[in-house]
Amino acid sequence: MSTASLSVVLVRARNPLNVGAAARAMSNFGVSDLRLVGEYLQPLEAARSAIDAAPVLAAAQTFGNVAEAVADCSLVYGTTALGERDLQHPVDLLRDAAPRVRAAQDRVALLFGSEKTGLSNDELSYCHRLLTIPMARGGVSMNLGQAVAVCLYELHREAPAQRTLPEAPASAKGEDLQRFESLLRETLAAAEYDRRFPGNMGANEMRELVRRLALTSADTTVWMGMLRQVLWKLRQPSRSRE
């Protein structure tokens, strides 16, 4: 399944802000097919102003019931907070539902129930399976827009990155660290640190101390510049006269 064959079906959503938020999350994760089930078209009208959601909302379709909304879908997943109801369906954690959704060959529908009541038993009967977002306490409902965002994030989680991350700065190489270490040792000696704290100047201690800094190559150059300046100042004849 590609995101092009995924439909988000909001059943009896009442709050326009939630419909707008769902559409914005769809836009973020590259899903474009929004379907609204219910008599109330007002939320759709009111939601059209949501940021980044405009094309998804403009293309949203409305249906009188769930049967019509999922007529062209070969896998229908209902979302549930695992409340007190006795569920007859197989229930997957979201992370386990994602591979099933991705493996589907035809259109997949993700059904989200109304803010107050979730999906009714009648609406659930159109679902092949249910999925649940694991939370700290069971039976608690998520905000509708957030639930849509979390589900689409999970489905998109393994997708190849559309945008390459900035390259991590190069770490300092061993020879850079050796140079840094010698300069540090020289500087500390010039400051007579080695007379006061000889134990801290042991070769192993110093080497480990420097490695724990996890210096980048560029930063090592900067630090060495500072050390050289300090060392130069420490060796100024004026200092010995103080």
Next chain:
Amino acid sequence: MSTASLSVVLVRARNPLNVGAAARAMSNFGVSDLRLVGEYLQPLEAARSAIDAAPVLAAAQTFGNVAEAVADCSLVYGTTALGERDLQHPVDLLRDAAPRVRAAQDRVALLFGSEKTGLSNDELSYCHRLLTIPMARGGVSMNLGQAVAVCLYELHREAPAQRTLPEAPASAKGEDLQRFESLLRETLAAAEYDRRFPGNMGANEMRELVRRLALTSADTTVWMGMLRQVLWKLRQPSRSRE
């Protein structure tokens, strides 16, 4: 790190609905330490009515700047949409940031910038690393409440389930399926299906057809009851007289 030592830091959040949504997501995923940075305390006051967010909001702390907000944190992760800015930090995909956050021994802060501008360069300078939620297009911002929900979902994703999923119904055993298959064959023979479509009645074809149904044990009993009734009706003497 447990969720008890995770802090969500909202920097200059302006929309009370977003603050409320962030608090609700925190409540959903068991995170309780909310910190707000900025001059504007009005969002906090206005957000206190968000569903399920009350205890989190009641305990929220306010700070004048990022430095104070993260003073007790040993790992500070900033969130970014990877815009046009030239970032100096190492950037992780959310899924790769999660294990680092979980591995931290002390308090971890997740920083979210304002709705309009994200985190400023000054605010970013307090971060050890950045994380980004991979989206269909780069550089697009998510809704603040949804971004918090997605991040906390990812951190909670591998947590042991707090609530056991309903047990999947037992699948029909081989012997159940054999009985079902014999009864089906008997019924089809009584209906003279085997004379019209003899190819479909081959032993292998029939066995595979039955296995593809993925019947549960309980449902097999129901279907067999139907078949027995049909078979009985087919064998009524009245039928032969029609």
